[in-house]
Amino acid sequence: MTAPELKIEDLHVSVEGKSIVKGFNLDIKGGEIHALMGPNGTGKSTVASAIMGHPKYEVTQGSVTLDGRNILEMAVDERARAGLFLAMQYPSEVSGVTNADFLRTAINGRRGEGNEIPLMKFIKTMDKKMQLLEMDQSFAERYVNEGFSGGEKKRNEILQLMMLEPEFAILDEIDSGLDIDALKWVAKGVNAMRSDHFGCLIITHYQRLLNYIKPDKVHVMMNGRIVTTGGPELALRLEDEGYDGMKAELGIKDDETVEA
Amino acid sequence: MSTQLKNLPLDAENIINFSSHRNEPKWFTNIRLKAFELAAKLPLPKPEKTRIDDWNFTDFRFDTKGTSVKSLNDLPEPVRQLLDETEQAGSVLIHHNSEPVFANLTEDLKNKGVIFTDLATAIQEHGDLVQKYYFKTDKWDKHKLTAIHAALINGGSFLYVPKNVQIETPIQAIYFQDASSSGLMAHTIVVCERGSSVTYVESYLSDSSVGSGAANLISEVFVGENARIKFGAVDHFSSGVVSYVSRKAKVEKDGSLQWALGQMNDGYTVSENDTNLEGDGSSVDTKVVSIGSGAQKQNFDNYIRHAGKATTSRLLVRGVQKDSAHSIFNAITKIEHGASKADGEQTQRVLMLSKDARGDANPILLIDEYDVIAGHAASVGRVDPAQLYYLMSRGISKEIAEKLIVEGFLEPVVDLLPIEGVKKQLSELIERKVG
Numbered sequence: 001m002t003a004p005e006l007k008i009e010d011l012h013v014s015v016e017g018k019s020i021v022k023g024f025n026l027d028i029k030g031g032e033i034h035a036l037m038g039p040n041g042t043g044k045s046t047v048a049s050a051i052m053g054h055p056k057y058e059v060t061q062g063s064v065t066l067d068g069r070n071i072l073e074m075a076v077d078e079r080a081r082a083g084l085f086l087a088m089q090y091p092s093e094v095s096g097v098t099n100a101d102f103l104r105t106a107i108n109g110r111r112g113e114g115n116e117i118p119l120m121k122f123i124k125t126m127d128k129k130m131q132l133l134e135m136d137q138s139f140a141e142r143y144v145n146e147g148f149s150g151g152e153k154k155r156n157e158i159l160q161l162m163m164l165e166p167e168f169a170i171l172d173e174i175d176s177g178l179d180i181d182a183l184k185w186v187a188k189g190v191n192a193m194r195s196d197h198f199g200c201l202i203i204t205h206y207q208r209l210l211n212y213i214k215p216d217k218v219h220v221m222m223n224g225r226i227v228t229t230g231g232p233e234l235a236l237r238l239e240d241e242g243y244d245g246m247k248a249e250l251g252i253k254d255d256e257t258v259e260a
Numbered sequence: 261m262s263t264q265l266k267n268l269p270l271d272a273e274n275i276i277n278f279s280s281h282r283n284e285p286k287w288f289t290n291i292r293l294k295a296f297e298l299a300a301k302l303p304l305p306k307p308e309k310t311r312i313d314d315w316n317f318t319d320f321r322f323d324t325k326g327t328s329v330k331s332l333n334d335l336p337e338p339v340r341q342l343l344d345e346t347e348q349a350g351s352v353l354i355h356h357n358s359e360p361v362f363a364n365l366t367e368d369l370k371n372k373g374v375i376f377t378d379l380a381t382a383i384q385e386h387g388d389l390v391q392k393y394y395f396k397t398d399k400w401d402k403h404k405l406t407a408i409h410a411a412l413i414n415g416g417s418f419l420y421v422p423k424n425v426q427i428e429t430p431i432q433a434i435y436f437q438d439a440s441s442s443g444l445m446a447h448t449i450v451v452c453e454r455g456s457s458v459t460y461v462e463s464y465l466s467d468s469s470v471g472s473g474a475a476n477l478i479s480e481v482f483v484g485e486n487a488r489i490k491f492g493a494v495d496h497f498s499s500g501v502v503s504y505v506s507r508k509a510k511v512e513k514d515g516s517l518q519w520a521l522g523q524m525n526d527g528y529t530v531s532e533n534d535t536n537l538e539g540d541g542s543s544v545d546t547k548v549v550s551i552g553s554g555a556q557k558q559n560f561d562n563y564i565r566h567a568g569k570a571t572t573s574r575l576l577v578r579g580v581q582k583d584s585a586h587s588i589f590n591a592i593t594k595i596e597h598g599a600s601k602a603d604g605e606q607t608q609r610v611l612m613l614s615k616d617a618r619g620d621a622n623p624i625l626l627i628d629e630y631d632v633i634a635g636h637a638a639s640v641g642r643v644d645p646a647q648l649y650y651l652m653s654r655g656i657s658k659e660i661a662e663k664l665i666v667e668g669f670l671e672p673v674v675d676l677l678p679i680e681g682v683k684k685q686l687s688e689l690i691e692r693k694v695g
Contacts, residue, residue, distance in 0.1 A: 053653075054649055055645060055649065075652070075658070076649060076653055077658065077661075080652065080653055081655045086653055088650065088653075092644070092646050092647045092649075094647055094650070094651065094664070095668050096667065096668025097664050101664070105656055105660060106654035106655050109656045109660065160654060164655065
C-alpha cells in the first residue's frame with residue numbers, strides 16, 4: 001500500500017461571486033500532519049469547505065487530487081468515501097437520529113452493500129473510541145449534536161474521525177472555544193490516528209493545540225494563499241510576534257477578503 | 261374515491277336489525293335511529309382549506325365478519341407483529357372487520373376493577389358506565405360524519421380504570437380490516453378515575469383487499485382529577501379508505517394527558533384531535549406526526565382549550581409531504597377568560613420532499629385572558645442543505661441522508677410509543693412511506 005497523497009494546486013475559490021482563495025498550493029502525504037495558520041478572514045476555512053465540496057463554495061480554478069484522483073468532480077459523499085474527512089467548525093444538529101445510527105450508516109456507506117460492519121463489532125469499536133475520548137456512553141444514543149455544548153460537538157467530530165478512519169482529515173478550527181481539557185482529548189484522538197496511511201491538516205488561529213499535536217509543517221495563509229511555510233518553530237514565532245510582524249516582513253497589505 | 265354518494269344506502273330497518281342482533285339496550289338503539297335520520301340532513305364538517313364534498317364517507321359495508329382466534333398465534337401476520345412477544349398474556353383487544361376476535365385482560369387488573377372490553381360487550385355489561393361517557397366530549401349531531409358514526413357504530417373499545425389504580429403495562433387495542441369495501445365505525449372510550457393512571461395504545465390497519473372503504477373513528481378520553489393517561493395511536497388505512505378520525509379528551513383538575521399519534525394513512529383523511537383542559541392545573545402534551553404521499557389529501561386539526569387556571573399545553577405537529585400530496589395543518593390554542601396562568605405552546609413543522617406536494621401550517625392563538633403565556637411557531641420548508649451536507653460529508657449518499665433526516669424529523673412520536681411492536685410498526689411505516 002503506497003502512502004496516500006492529497007495534492008492541492010493553484011486552488012481558487014469564490015463564495016457568492018466573491019473571490020476568497022487565490023492560488024492555494026499544498027501537498028500532504030500519509031504520515032504527515034500540517035498546520036494551516038493565519039489571521040481571521042484569510043480563507044482557511046474556505047479551503048477546507050471547498051475541498052469537502054460544500055455547495056456554497058465554487059472552485060473557479062486549480063485542482064485537488066487524492067491519490068491522483070480528481071476529487072473536485074466528485075459529489076460530497078463520494079469525496080468522503082474516497083478517504084476525505086472534514087471536522088467542521090459548526091457541525092449540524094440532526095434531530096431524531098442517534099449518533100450510533102449515524103455512524104453505523106456512515107461506516108456502512110463506505111464499506112458498501114453486502115459488507116456491512118457486524119453490529120457487535122461496531123458497538124465494541126465505538127465503546128473503545130468513546131472511552132479514549134472520555135465521552136459518556138450516553139452519547140451513542142443521543143441525537144447527533146442536538147443539545148451538545150460547543151466542546152461536546154468538537155469531541156463528537158473527533159469520535160467520527162476515529163470511527164471512519166479516513167486517509168486525510170482536515171480539522172477546521174477544532175480548537176476554537178475549547179478549554180484545555182477538551183483540547184487534550186482532541187489531541188489524544190488525532191495522535192491515536194497517526195500512521196503512514198493518515199495525513200492531517202489542522203486549521204487554527206492559535207499555537208496552543210500544536211503543543212499537543214506536533215505538526216511536521218506549519219503554513220501561514222494570508223489574502224487567500226500560503227505566504228510562508230516552516231516547521232513547528234514558525235507557530236511559536238507567530239504566537240510571540242503575532243501576524244502583524246510577519247505581514248510587515250513579507251510586505252503584505254490587507255485586502256478585503258473575508259471568511260465566508 | 262370520487263363516489264358522490266351523500267347519504268347512506270340503508271333504511272331504518274337495517275339499523276334496527278343490526279342493533280337487535282347485538283342485543284343493544286333501547287337508549288343505544290334510539291341514538292342510532294335519531295342519528296340515522298339526522299345523517300341525511302346534517303352537512304359535512306368544513307375543514308379549513310380542504311374540500312371533502314366528494315369524498316366517500318357513506319358507501320361501505322358496515323356489517324362485515326371477523327375470524328375469532330383462540331390463540332394469538334392464529335392472528336394474521338400484520339396483527340401479530342404489533343404485539344410484544346414478551347407480553348403474550350398482556351391486556352389486549354383485537355378487532356377483525358366489525359367483530360371483536362380476541363380479548364384478554366390480566367387477572368390482576370380484573371381484580372382491581374379495571375374494565376377493558378369491546379364496546380358492544382361494554383354496552384351490555386356496563387351500560388350505565390358507557391352511557392355516562394358516550395358522546396360526552398363531542399355531540400353525535402355535530403355534523404354528518406358524527407351522525408353516520410353514531411348510527412352505524414360497529415366496533416370500539418371500552419377501558420375503565422377505577423380511582424387510584426396505577427397500571428404499569430400498556431393496554432392495547434388493534435383493529436384490522438380486510439373485508440372488501442368494509443367500513444369501520446369504531447367508538448373508543450378511555451376513562452381514568454381520580455388518581456389513576458394508564459397507557460393505552462390503539463393501532464388501526466387495513467389490507468389493500470378492502471379496496472374502497474371508509475373509517476369513521478371517534479375516541480373519547482376522560483382524565484379524572486389527578487389522573488394520568490398516555491394515549492398512543494398508529495393509524496394506517498390503505499389508500500382506498502377514506503378516514504374521519506376524531507380523538508377528543510377532557511382533563512380534570514391536576515390531570516395530565518399525553519397524546520402520541522402516528523397518522524400514517526395512505527388514503528384521504530380528516531383528523532380532529534381536541535383536548536379540553538377543564539380542570540385547574542391540568543396539562544396536555546400532544547405530539548402528532550404524519551406523512552402525505554401519492555395523491556393523498558389530508559386535513560389535521562389539533563385543538564387545545566384552556567379553561568382551568570394554570571393549565572399547560574404543549575403541541576408538536578410534524579408532517580412530511582411527498583409526491584403530490586396535499587395537507588392542511590391547523591393548530592388552535594384557545595385560552596378562555598378566567599384561565600389565568602395558562603401556558604400554551606404550539607409548534608408545527610412541515611417538511612416538503614417534492615415540488616408537487618403542498619402543505620399549509622396555520623397556527624392560531626385565541627386568547628381571552630391577560631395573565632397567560634402563549635406561543636406558536638410554524639414552518640413549511642425543505643430538507644436543510646446544511647444537514648444534508650454534514651451527513652454526506654461522512655460518506656452517506658444523498659438518498660440515505662435525506663431518509664435519515666426525515667425519519668429523525670418524525671422520531672418524536674416513535675420515541676413515545678410504549679409497545680415495541682407498535683413502535684416498530686410506526687418506524688417501518690415511516691420508512692416505507694418515505695422510501
